[in-house]
Amino acid sequence: MVAVDLVLLTIRQQALQVLLIRRGIPPFLGRWALPGGFVLPAEDLFAAAERELREETGLSAAAGHLEQLATYGDPARDPRGRVVAVAYLALLPDLPVPVAGSDAASASWRPVPAEGLAFDHDRILADGIERARSKLEYTPLATAFCPPSFTIAELREVYETVWRTRLDPRNFHRKVTSAEGFVEPTGETVIRDRGRPAQLFRRGSATLLHPALLRPASSA
């Protein structure tokens, strides 16, 4: 039996959050778990992950980012029998989307780290967070957490939230705007709070960041 489990990450209320489902049936009755389900007989793995994503959030993969994370196959990971789980990682913007899928009555966004999850989901979640943290360094995927247009300060908040660090706003602005293909100006400006209006940007076309944005050494 092959299943797909999803680590859906977003940023809500200045915190990194993961979509979890409270289990209504044994095993692990009442515990939080990652959303997931079995792969259909003639279904591709990525397609299964997209389907689960749509069922849980109503979002398509194009709105954010979806990639394979790793595969977990400890024979004892599911007490009901042998289930190999292919985990996918998604980075999503904080959309005001009602989490209202078929079986999502008890789904909700929970701040990470979240411990005590069902099955081996603590491990899968930890792997997903670590993957997200390192991908922000050398890819422009931080924009997957943002709406279609965003300010540099909002992009910086993504980094600060995911990495749990403070970054210098001035140096960050320069690095982001000078990295080829990371962001493109839309030409518009907005005032988010008080202070000088900020330019709006959209995602650029690059898939790799050069130069990379390295995390401060303190977190290593």
Place this chain on the structure above:
Amino acid sequence: MVAVDLVLLTIRQQALQVLLIRRGIPPFLGRWALPGGFVLPAEDLFAAAERELREETGLSAAAGHLEQLATYGDPARDPRGRVVAVAYLALLPDLPVPVAGSDAASASWRPVPAEGLAFDHDRILADGIERARSKLEYTPLATAFCPPSFTIAELREVYETVWRTRLDPRNFHRKVTSAEGFVEPTGETVIRDRGRPAQLFRRGSATLLHPALLRPASSA
């Protein structure tokens, strides 16, 4: 059905080579394929990869490096039916080990790139090579291709072979010996060819390279 496929890489005759098996049964009769096999009912995925590695090469994973690569689940990837393949990547030293496992009569090391493989193994091999290339940048895994003790020039040949580049011997020496925990001097020296004797080194204890050894931009 869940199978484990292996991308076993080594450096032989100044070239990056992969262990392939010539298929003796349909489908893809007579074509080269990656070694692999089905996961046993109560077997962990990593254990299955280790078992296959041992069967094909007689080597234990400790001699080199073994890690999960990715999982491939296109419903059409195997014409016999649905098989999800969890691919593992191994980096191994060039040991004079007879490739003499159970079904390895037709196994041999082949230079990469190797095209026209059975199933979706072209894609898996390409992914494995790309993973190996990028891992050399930020981890000390190049030492997995080396015997227990080696010279800096031998380590440099690993990088040059895998990256298909030339590196400046002087700068390479400095970077490797100054990166914390990459290599440790054994105190011994050897003369490999003519010229001044070289110091011997063994693997250090670091798992991440700092600073990283970046590939020249030409290959990107």
Place this chain on the structure above:
DNA sequence: CCAAAAGTGTTAGTGCTACACCCATGG
């Protein structure tokens, strides 16, 4: 005017590339 946020300029330091140069061996 003042506070706050956006954005620019400047300086000191780090790591990299390129290459001049010295060291230790075999022939």
Place this chain on the structure above:
DNA sequence: CCATGGGTGTAGCACTAACACTTTTGG
């Protein structure tokens, strides 16, 4: 002695961190 490969020093360049400073808004 010379050729060959091992290893160190150093100058110029790219990028970075730290922070002074200017710009543009709201109150």
